[in-house]
Amino acid sequence: MTGPSDPPAVPDLDSGLSREEAIALRESFEDAEQERIRRTVAELLDLLGKAHTMAVLSEFAFAEGPLRFSDLEAELGIAPNTLSTRLRELNEAALLERDAYDEVPPRVEYTPTERAESLFPVFAHLHHWAIEHEL
Amino acid sequence: MTGPSDPPAVPDLDSGLSREEAIALRESFEDAEQERIRRTVAELLDLLGKAHTMAVLSEFAFAEGPLRFSDLEAELGIAPNTLSTRLRELNEAALLERDAYDEVPPRVEYTPTERAESLFPVFAHLHHWAIEHEL
DNA sequence: CCGCATCCTACCGGATACTG
């Protein structure tokens, strides 16, 4: 009773680009460009590797519109200082847009940028993986 | 000179499952199963969120066969104790298989399992993202 | 020799209290 039971027509877990295609694609670039790609991937993995960064982005990936600080705080159960740091990093990486409204009570909304949206299929894939596997 | 120049025919960055499809798919399950999926995703994000886990998996995603401890240590420039911990976690999560050969010099090989391989398109997508964006 | 385990240090993330 631990595995998925009676799964409703799960489409193939073939998320676009395969490993071979990705390798071939990268090798089609000049050396300098390959090096840039390598560095960008490393930086990206470094950012995503920080605690809760993936979880935060995942929330945006499955949310309809913008999210507020307290939304994320409540949903993820993460300390405010840490959340604050993560949001600032994501904002500086141009993955989240920060909009502050001068009201009472104050309101700050975070919205994923297009750069972030083009990253969201990753979270859809992770979600799909979780449907078919356990941990 | 910072952006990509003369990009050779990059295929569309449309990695299979969209956000809407992922949401619809999840909602097609019963509540109990949805809860299991939610928890699995959370655990997965927690594991991937640990420092260097993504980087380690990424190495396997683009490597041909198995990798050795020293390969990863040299490639990622990460402390041996930390690498040791990450490899053990990934092994316990059944994402890496560990094979020790009793030779001189000793040899230990880590091989991604099928579970891990079904996760690799994620890294191909991240790589693809890095081709089209900066950080 | 390689793959770790150990020891220590530095930094990062968690909890709480407090402020604009």
Added chain:
DNA sequence: CAGTATCCGGTAGGATGCGG
């Protein structure tokens, strides 16, 4: 409500040692 200040515990990094 949306953070910041402070303190503290845990975790990663670096050097070293050692067993296989």
